[in-house]
Amino acid sequence: MIINPQIFNNKIIIGSLAVALIVIGALGYTSYYNAKESNAFLEQEKHLVQSELSEMISSYNAIDVSNESIGKQLEETKYKIIKILDSVKQTDLNFSEISKYKAQIKVLKKENLLLLSMVDSLESENAELKLVTDSIVANLDETKGVANTLQTKNKTLSKRNINLKEDLEIAKQFKIINIVAEGVKRVSSSNKVIDTKKAIKTNQFQVCFTLLKNELLAKGDKSLYIQVLDSKMNVIADKGTVNFGNTSLIYSDVETVAYNNKDLEVCALIEKGTETLVKGTYFISIFHQGNKLGRTTIELK
Structure with missing residues (x-):
């Protein structure tokens, strides 16, 4: 049988083109599938970030505190x-932005834990005071003849004791003045701050400050904690x-x-x-001992 070389070559070319088309199609499908999977993952991560932020907002809405300072901090964080x-x-988020938002959520959660612990502390103190008051009222009710007099005296004494306790705690706290902060490029060999x-x-x-x-x-070693925050409330040099x-307190330095x-x-x-510092307010x-003695700010360009 005689084979026409031209026909045989055409069959080879057609076969090669068919294989090439199949390979290109497979690669295209794989790229499309991977892109689709990546977009789906980003959408899922975005949804999770939104859900977590929404839950945090709901938790703040559910908190009711009478302390003006803590209430203000709660509103600022919310x-x-x-x-x-x-x-x-x-x-439209990418992987880098997802990571950035997750890092911000981590910092906010730390603030959330700190604020909620302060709220819990206040609620605990209020509950204890309520128990004391209820006990006093119950005992006074048993002796109605002198109840009103005892109740009045007791309330007066309780108020005085509370006031004295608060005054003593305030009096026992350190006070500082002349707080000065600045950015430092380096310290020279002669210990001069540049x-x-x-x-x-x-x-x-x-x-620097005056204690x-x-x-x-009492005399002795005292630990002073210093916290540096950037404009986004991130702790510098954690x-x-x-x-x-x-x-609890996240601090940047402790001085004894x-x-x-x-x-x-x-x-x-x-x-x-x-840390990579950016321009803004610090x-x-x-x-x-958990009490804020003072605060100052610096502007870096």
């Missing part, structure tokens, strides 16, 4: 969450969390000072670590 939720809803106003050149924060004497406090009873019942000048240098606060 407003930040609402802004983030609005941004998530209006943005300051800077630029965020990109800031490697440290220097915080006033308080004769109600050194960990310290607990004070039912409250030798207190001797005299005014004491304190200066601390806080390394920014691997908030520096000083704490002792």
